[in-house]
Amino acid sequence: MPAQSSSSPLAAGLLDLESLDRNEIQAILDRARFFKPPPNETYRRFETLRGKTIVNLFFEASTRTRVSFEIAAKRLGADTISIAAQQSSVSKGESLVDTLNTLVAMRPNAVVMRHSASGAPHFLARHLQIPIVNAGDGTHEHPTQGLLDALTILDRRNSLEDLRVVIIGDIAHSRVARSDIHLLSKFGADIVLCGPPSLVPAELADLAPGIRIAYDMKEAIRDVDVIMMLRVQLERQHEAPMAAGEYFRFFGLQLEHLALARPEAIVMHPGPINRGRELSSDVADSQSSAILNQVENGVAVRMAVLERILA
Amino acid sequence: MKSVVNCLLITGGRAIDPASHFDASADVLIRDGKIEAVGTGLKAEGIPVLDATGAIVAPGFIDMHVHLREPGMEHAETIETGARAAAAGGFTTICCMPNTSPVNDSATVTSYIVQRAREVAAINVFPIGAITRGSKGEELAAIGSMREAGIVAISDDGRPVMNARVMRRAMELARALNIPVIDHCEDLNLSAGGDMNEGAESVRLGLRGIPSASEDVMVARDLLLAELTGASFHVAHLSTSRSMAMVAFAKSRGIPVSCEITPHHFALTDHELCHYDSNYKMKPPLRQSRDVESIIEGVRNGTVDAIATDHAPHPGDEKMQEFERCPFGITGLETAIGLTLAELVHPGHITVGRMVELFTSGPAGVLRMDRGSLKPGSPGDVTVFDLTKEWTFDVRQSHSKSRNSPFSGRRFTGGPVATVVGGGIVWQRE
Numbered sequence: 001m002p003a004q005s006s007s008s009p010l011a012a013g014l015l016d017l018e019s020l021d022r023n024e025i026q027a028i029l030d031r032a033r034f035f036k037p038p039p040n041e042t043y044r045r046f047e048t049l050r051g052k053t054i055v056n057l058f059f060e061a062s063t064r065t066r067v068s069f070e071i072a073a074k075r076l077g078a079d080t081i082s083i084a085a086q087q088s089s090v091s092k093g094e095s096l097v098d099t100l101n102t103l104v105a106m107r108p109n110a111v112v113m114r115h116s117a118s119g120a121p122h123f124l125a126r127h128l129q130i131p132i133v134n135a136g137d138g139t140h141e142h143p144t145q146g147l148l149d150a151l152t153i154l155d156r157r158n159s160l161e162d163l164r165v166v167i168i169g170d171i172a173h174s175r176v177a178r179s180d181i182h183l184l185s186k187f188g189a190d191i192v193l194c195g196p197p198s199l200v201p202a203e204l205a206d207l208a209p210g211i212r213i214a215y216d217m218k219e220a221i222r223d224v225d226v227i228m229m230l231r232v233q234l235e236r237q238h239e240a241p242m243a244a245g246e247y248f249r250f251f252g253l254q255l256e257h258l259a260l261a262r263p264e265a266i267v268m269h270p271g272p273i274n275r276g277r278e279l280s281s282d283v284a285d286s287q288s289s290a291i292l293n294q295v296e297n298g299v300a301v302r303m304a305v306l307e308r309i310l311a
Numbered sequence: 312m313k314s315v316v317n318c319l320l321i322t323g324g325r326a327i328d329p330a331s332h333f334d335a336s337a338d339v340l341i342r343d344g345k346i347e348a349v350g351t352g353l354k355a356e357g358i359p360v361l362d363a364t365g366a367i368v369a370p371g372f373i374d375m376h377v378h379l380r381e382p383g384m385e386h387a388e389t390i391e392t393g394a395r396a397a398a399a400g401g402f403t404t405i406c407c408m409p410n411t412s413p414v415n416d417s418a419t420v421t422s423y424i425v426q427r428a429r430e431v432a433a434i435n436v437f438p439i440g441a442i443t444r445g446s447k448g449e450e451l452a453a454i455g456s457m458r459e460a461g462i463v464a465i466s467d468d469g470r471p472v473m474n475a476r477v478m479r480r481a482m483e484l485a486r487a488l489n490i491p492v493i494d495h496c497e498d499l500n501l502s503a504g505g506d507m508n509e510g511a512e513s514v515r516l517g518l519r520g521i522p523s524a525s526e527d528v529m530v531a532r533d534l535l536l537a538e539l540t541g542a543s544f545h546v547a548h549l550s551t552s553r554s555m556a557m558v559a560f561a562k563s564r565g566i567p568v569s570c571e572i573t574p575h576h577f578a579l580t581d582h583e584l585c586h587y588d589s590n591y592k593m594k595p596p597l598r599q600s601r602d603v604e605s606i607i608e609g610v611r612n613g614t615v616d617a618i619a620t621d622h623a624p625h626p627g628d629e630k631m632q633e634f635e636r637c638p639f640g641i642t643g644l645e646t647a648i649g650l651t652l653a654e655l656v657h658p659g660h661i662t663v664g665r666m667v668e669l670f671t672s673g674p675a676g677v678l679r680m681d682r683g684s685l686k687p688g689s690p691g692d693v694t695v696f697d698l699t700k701e702w703t704f705d706v707r708q709s710h711s712k713s714r715n716s717p718f719s720g721r722r723f724t725g726g727p728v729a730t731v732v733g734g735g736i737v738w739q740r741e
Contacts, residue, residue: 018515097631117633118517119587126586127631138635140517175517206511 010308013110013131015121016141017182018208025147025183031304032151032297035075043071043299048311049078052109057100058135059085059115064271064295065135065144069112072302078310081108096120097127104130109310113137118175131309139173145270146179148301150187152294153226156266160187164262166220167191168251169230169278170199170241176270177230178207185210194220195230195251196241217251221260227288229253229269229279253279258288266290317344317734320355321693324363328370329668330675330684339368341691344733349685361736363695366728367663370683371403371435371692372670374644376468376493376547376571376619379405379436382423383412388624388712390424393644394432396622396710398738400644401727403692404435404682405622408468409446416441416452421460433737434730435692437463437678439493442481446470451481458488463678466493468547469594473499475532482542491543491569491677496529496554497521497594506635508581508596516584518634521596523551530554534561537568545677546570548621550595552605559614569616569677570609574643574650575717577606583717589630589637590717593623607660610669617674618666620647624713642716646704648696649723656698657724663698670694691734698725 009024017025037043054073058066066082073080083103094102096115103111110131113121118138125132136142150160157163165184171177171193184191185208193200194214205211214220221227232247241247258265267279267288275281284291319341326337326349338353339346374397380388390407397405407424409415415424421438428436440462441452447470454465465485471494472478478494485492502525507513509520530546534557537544546558549570561568581597591597609615623640630637651669655661675683682690706719730738 095628095631096633115633117635120633122587123589123633126588138517172514178515178517201514203511203514207515 010305011131013125013309014133014143014305015125016134017143017146017179018141022186025150025186028147028301028304028308029151029154031307032147032300035300035303036297043075045075045077047077048307049073049076052078052310054078054080054110054112054306055103055108056080056082056112057085057103058083059113060136062114062135064298065114068298069135069302072299073306075299076303076307078306096124100124100128104128110306133305133309136175138175140175141179142175143179144298144302144305145176146183147305148294148297149180149228149268150183151297151301152268152290153266155293155297156290157225160184160189163189163226164224165189165191165226165228166194166224167228167230168194168217168220168253170233171195171204171230172199172201173233174230180228181208181211192220192224196247198241217257218260221257224261225265227253227261227265227267229267231270231272232274232278248277252277253283255280255282255286258283258286268294271295317691318342318355318358319361319691319731319734319736320353320358321361321363321368321695321731324366324368324695326368326685327664327667328685329664330370330672331686333685334664339685339693341693341731341734344691346685346687346689346691348687361695361729361731363728366695366697367667369667369694369696370671370685370689371732372401372694373404373674373680373683374402374620374622374647375406375617375674375678377405377407377622377644378410378624378640379407380624381411381427382420386712387626390427390436391431392710392712393622393624394428394434394436396642396644398433398730399710399727400646401648401694401696401730402434402644403694403730403732404437406437406439406463406678408439408466409441410469414441414446415439415457416444416446418453418456418460421457421462425461434732437461439464439466441465442467442472442492443477448472448474448477451477451484454481454484455488458490462490463680464491464493464545466495466547468493468495471495471497471499471529475536478533479536479540482536482540482544486540486542489679491545493545493547494529494533495547496526496533498525498528501525501528505596506592507584508598510581510599512581512584516587518584521594523553523598523602526551526595527553527557530557534566534568538566541567543567543569548573548576548595548619549606550576550598550602552602555605555609555614559609559612562614570614571617571619571674572606572610572615573619573621574647574654575641577603578650578654579717587634588717589632589634590641590715592634592637592639593621593641594639607655610655610665611660615669616677618647618651618669619674620644624711625715627714630715640715642709642711642713644711645709646716646718649704649726650718652698652725653723691731693731694727695729695731696725696727700725702726
């Protein structure tokens, strides 16, 4: 089934932010802001995608991303089906291509997909004629998370330009970090990456313009506008980056760190948070924390993306 | 009764024989399966003639590193189909690696391959035996008996011997048996879990990296062991700048070392992986442009002894998966000449004579084979190729059973024209 005819660069789906240009990202963010409800109200319901079917295919466990894609699709009037791969024929040994071909034969309009293998949606997009929305591929990208992070920053800042952002933690294994970096770099932000050396390889500096690497947390946080913490992804690490117990001491975010950042600096985290592992409880609950705003913005951003792909 | 199929007169070509420093317009006469004469105006009554006007007539090309998958994995390739692909790629002799099922670690398996090749292969096939039993890296395989049964080298290609003491013993034995030890140099602890070259590209794609150092530390180890034991050590598919420098240094010190490179390692870099296409996934992985530059310089300055394809067929469904689940390796027999012309000869890095050397006397020297030359009395194996004809490689037309080539659709200028084994034409361009 051919993709919907549309002039949008997203007509074929959304695989990553690296290949999107700044104008396209800005258009998505503007539209997401339109979808955002006023405080204490719920999302308005639209009929834009009435009659369309979206399959959410999650080969990895997910709560917030899956639910938020589902709500976004339903608020636009689309029908959604969510499949956790553990329940599907994948557990019977079917290959990824065969699973997707089977689903595509039932004529959905788009597939939202999360997979543990980097590049899995790119691989499928080369072989299937259906828009694929990447909801996180291995340690590569998580484009809608990058978009909602940008929207969250813009809730509290006028522009992404001239911002200084530090991303702290397991960047090597983080798809969120890659999407954030590509997006922020396109808008001219200064980006500092910080974490233990084995989780912050020097080659990250070549990922996009404007990146600096720091292995000292205090130096990394100094004068930043935004602190993005990453989850310690034990499931993707194949060896310990440093002795047990040392991680939080050297790379955990604590209240006293906030004093080094610019006034009004915000703290973000893609969740789920591990209190006491990558950030202290008092930071997570502090005024600076924008963690719940991120979750909230997820629906608006995903509405904007789905609309752009399917409407 | 003499069979006329073992006789052939190849006329009108430019004969190049690096082993005898010959490069001139000349006819080549093969009689009774052996080269009889090379010279102008040769005449022979009642013998078939192959017109090679405008083409190069070279000794039969040797690919010292292929995987034929038989016995055990015949759905990917057989000795018959692999040999046919080799013939179509201009090769008259191939050496097959022992990672079959069962592993070629005994005279029984070696004899099976030799016998089977005699029955079904259009070209010469020489087995390479395992270094250790089952290529498990622990105890030595039956190297002496395999030598008697016909192996030309030993290697645990793909499952390299990690224990330096075991490697030392293998080298000592190989020296006594007068065969080289071919090592796929990879420190498995450093490369564990990796899917592509470690560098900016692997970081960008979120794929786990295989550092150059995983190759370099093993090349260094083996060079030291070769010096210790006096064994001939051959580096398989050398892919890094530092390994090339170490081999050049070792050669200058008189250590008995040789090395091969593959066409894909001089034709491609890790930038090609941007679409997560598993036809670019192999070991060693595609490296960076500075490594490609070093490889080309090694070809120019004589450090490199041979070009080998590391032809590694995999059936389509195995390569149609998530990148990290796909097996390593690509086919290469039918594109080797085209790629070498395109990347090394046409840009002027090397002469066509040097190219012929890398496919003939180079590998023959490493393997101590009495082949790879047009001297009278040599086997009547000849590769005819041209430098100008435009053609496109279409993997769907490949003679291999597998289709895992990244070069499908690529345009080439010059390629194989005819393949002659023992005086018989086994493949000819349509």
